[in-house]
Amino acid sequence: MYVQEIAVSNFRLLENVVLSLEKKTTVIVGRNNSGKTSLTELFRRLLSDKSPYFRLEDFSLSAHEKFWQAYQQLQTGETESTVRATLPAIKIRLSINYESNTLSYGSLSEFIIDLNPDCTEALINVQYELEKGKLHALFEDIELNEEGPAEEQKTAFFKIVKDRVPKLYAARIYAEDPNDPTNQKSLETGKLHAVLQSGFINAQRGLDDAIRKDGADQKKNNLLGSILEQLFSTAANSDNERDQEVITNLETAIEGIQQGIDEGFNVQLANLLPTFSMFGYPGLSDPNLRTETTLDVERLLKNNTKVHYAGVNGINLPEAYNGLGTRNLIYILLQLLEFYKTFTAKDSTPGMHLVFIEEPEAHLHPQMQEVFIAKLDEISKTFARTFGDRAAWPVQFIVTTHSPHMANKAQFQAMRYFLTRPQDGAKNIRTTEIRDLKKGLAGIPTPDKDFLHRYMVLTGCDLLFADKIVLIEGATERIMLPEIISKIDVASSNDPKLSSQYLSVMEVGGHHAHKFFDLLNFLDLSTLIITDIDSVGDDSKASEVSAGARTSNSCIKTWFGSDVSPAQLLVKTDGDKVRGRVRLAYQVPEQESTACGRSFEDAFILANYAAFGLTTEDASEAYNKAKNIKKTNFAIEHGIDNTNWKVPLYIVEGLRWLAASDILPPPKTEQSGEDRDAA
Numbered sequence: 001m002y003v004q005e006i007a008v009s010n011f012r013l014l015e016n017v018v019l020s021l022e023k024k025t026t027v028i029v030g031r032n033n034s035g036k037t038s039l040t041e042l043f044r045r046l047l048s049d050k051s052p053y054f055r056l057e058d059f060s061l062s063a064h065e066k067f068w069q070a071y072q073q074l075q076t077g078e079t080e081s082t083v084r085a086t087l088p089a090i091k092i093r094l095s096i097n098y099e100s101n102t103l104s105y106g107s108l109s110e111f112i113i114d115l116n117p118d119c120t121e122a123l124i125n126v127q128y129e130l131e132k133g134k135l136h137a138l139f140e141d142i143e144l145n146e147e148g149p150a151e152e153q154k155t156a157f158f159k160i161v162k163d164r165v166p167k168l169y170a171a172r173i174y175a176e177d178p179n180d181p182t183n184q185k186s187l188e189t190g191k192l193h194a195v196l197q198s199g200f201i202n203a204q205r206g207l208d209d210a211i212r213k214d215g216a217d218q219k220k221n222n223l224l225g226s227i228l229e230q231l232f233s234t235a236a237n238s239d240n241e242r243d244q245e246v247i248t249n250l251e252t253a254i255e256g257i258q259q260g261i262d263e264g265f266n267v268q269l270a271n272l273l274p275t276f277s278m279f280g281y282p283g284l285s286d287p288n289l290r291t292e293t294t295l296d297v298e299r300l301l302k303n304n305t306k307v308h309y310a311g312v313n314g315i316n317l318p319e320a321y322n323g324l325g326t327r328n329l330i331y332i333l334l335q336l337l338e339f340y341k342t343f344t345a346k347d348s349t350p351g352m353h354l355v356f357i358e359e360p361e362a363h364l365h366p367q368m369q370e371v372f373i374a375k376l377d378e379i380s381k382t383f384a385r386t387f388g389d390r391a392a393w394p395v396q397f398i399v400t401t402h403s404p405h406m407a408n409k410a411q412f413q414a415m416r417y418f419l420t421r422p423q424d425g426a427k428n429i430r431t432t433e434i435r436d437l438k439k440g441l442a443g444i445p446t447p448d449k450d451f452l453h454r455y456m457v458l459t460g461c462d463l464l465f466a467d468k469i470v471l472i473e474g475a476t477e478r479i480m481l482p483e484i485i486s487k488i489d490v491a492s493s494n495d496p497k498l499s500s501q502y503l504s505v506m507e508v509g510g511h512h513a514h515k516f517f518d519l520l521n522f523l524d525l526s527t528l529i530i531t532d533i534d535s536v537g538d539d540s541k542a543s544e545v546s547a548g549a550r551t552s553n554s555c556i557k558t559w560f561g562s563d564v565s566p567a568q569l570l571v572k573t574d575g576d577k578v579r580g581r582v583r584l585a586y587q588v589p590e591q592e593s594t595a596c597g598r599s600f601e602d603a604f605i606l607a608n609y610a611a612f613g614l615t616t617e618d619a620s621e622a623y624n625k626a627k628n629i630k631k632t633n634f635a636i637e638h639g640i641d642n643t644n645w646k647v648p649l650y651i652v653e654g655l656r657w658l659a660a661s662d663i664l665p666p667p668k669t670e671q672s673g674e675d676r677d678a679a
């Protein structure tokens with residue numbers, strides 16, 4: 001059995017999301033503040049030892065307004081049922097998949113309430129809602145200044161409600177029939193813990209060995225040693241024969257030390273105690289005090305045992321002497337082993353185990369990151385084979401990462417992309433959307449899907465973490481783009497500037513950019529595609545734009561149709577070049593000119609014709625000069641050495657659109673059915 005889907009409502013950024021999970025490892029990617037931490041924190045609350053507990057601050061910001069609406073409804077005499085229906089609740093639904101031919105469902109059987117023999121799904125619901133009979137207690141004795149501004153009334157209202165929500169709200173756990181939502185069964189919190197266990201490896205793991213101040217160590221950490229203590233505690237409570245053998249051997253070793261302490265150490269220690277007869281106090285007999293020192297294995301591990309690395313010349317190195325990357329990896333692996341042993345040590349082993357690993361890439365170099373995510377699926381099998389005497393570990397890993405190396409190593413079907421979008425009608429409220437790449441890209445032909453994944457692995461691109469994307473033709477544009485952006489930002493005055501935005505640049509060439517259309521649209525990323533008009537004659541040979549019969553550029557042909565001519569391209573409007581959040585930019589004549597370049601180089605020459613010895617904007621001369629240019633030398637010269645030039649108009653227009661694309665809505669354009677299908 002495994003968790004196949006998680007649905008969440010009204011928790012922080014997760015206002016209304018559905019997340020599907022892989023059987024083994026699910027990789028969650030996305031920009032900062034996109035809801036990844038909210039998901040981890042939700043399960044930390046949900047699967048803690050206590051009943052799920054939330055505060056007003058945990059409700060989505062849009063849900064706050066519903067508290068205010070419910071209060072107003074009650075004031076105007078609405079029925080309690082109407083007011084209750086308005087009040088928000090934090091809702092979590094877990095969809096569990098199980099085998100229909102399983103002999104025993106164990107603890108999951110409490111949640112299987114349907115009578116359909118073909119059904120292999122169980123639904124677990126957790127709803128944090130106002131308790132029955134508590135409606136008036138939530139809103140009673142709230143006195144607001146009705147003469148004052150509405151915002152002041154709301155502020156006063158929420159200050160009162162904030163303290164009442166944790167006291168009057170409670171979690172309700174119930175099973176639901178997947179075939180009949182009205183068929184429900186209430187259950188205790190312990191039933192949820194019996195079927196599902198969790199583990200968390202936080203992003204902030206405190207790996208630094210010390211906080212230094214004025215040259216002195218102020219705080220020491222012994223993280224690896226603390227995990228050793230946890231492993232001992234788990235083993236001591238386990239019925240695993242191997243673990244019990246280790247515990248017995250440790251206790252035997254301590255007994256030998258204890259005997260030596262009793263015979264020598266305690267005798268000398270007793271000499272520190274006074275002989276009470278020396279005080280000569282009437283009626284006080286000598287109690288003959290004696291010392292006894294007891295050793296405890298767990299206490300020794302906690303206070304006196306540290307993990308060291310093997311050194312040379314008999315000198316072992318302290319934990320802090322190894323690099324942070326190595327310590328991070330060792331920490332994660334030891335923590336996973338502790339999770340495994342805790343899971344298998346339970347008297348009644350849960351049927352599923354969710355382990356959240358936040359940002360495992362911390363301090364790891366790229367190759368180590370890729371190896372880690374690739375090997376993660378093998379860990380459960382290795383633990384069961386090496387340490388276990390039970391069935392395999394039914395663990396599902398949920399990895400959140402900001403690393404393009406980890407994202408690139410994972411397969412598309414394992415990735416979930418988190419992004420936030422402004423809520424309709426609420427300028428300052430953003431909510432999370434989850435894009436499932438396995439589902440969203442299912443319709444892409446396999447060759448294109450394979451190309452995208454291989455390209456991302458080879459280039460290490462970071463489009464899954466950027467706010468905006470620029471697709472370019474080749475090395476010339478890549479080398480010169482930073483200077484181009486700098487020039488446009490300087491000239492943009494008070495307009496939005498790209499240099500302060502999270503921009504990812506991908507070099508894809510003119511023959512492959514169109515393969516990214518589906519992915520970019522699915523990810524909903526603002527994207528500028530800078531490409532060349534690539535005009536050719538009837539003989540399919542390169543020609544000047546003015547003499548061209550069509551274009552050889554695959555991206556442009558996919559966008560406008562294979563029979564589009566250069567002349568038609570030059571009269572396309574800005575709206576024609578925008579579809580959704582993607583814009584196309586190709587060569588156009590400079591202002592007050594009719595000469596148009598075929599590629600970046602001759603367009604650059606036309607924009608700076610005087611610097612190249614031209615007296616006018618002559619497309620033929622620019623075309624001939626561009627044919628003899630060595631692209632890399634050209635890019636280095638103008639991108640680094642000589643930066644006194646003007647940016648070609650088509651790039652200026654495209655980058656200014658991109659800079660403002662999330663601030664101003666993209667223009668709506670009418671498209672023919674053929675055009676929509678082509679894009």
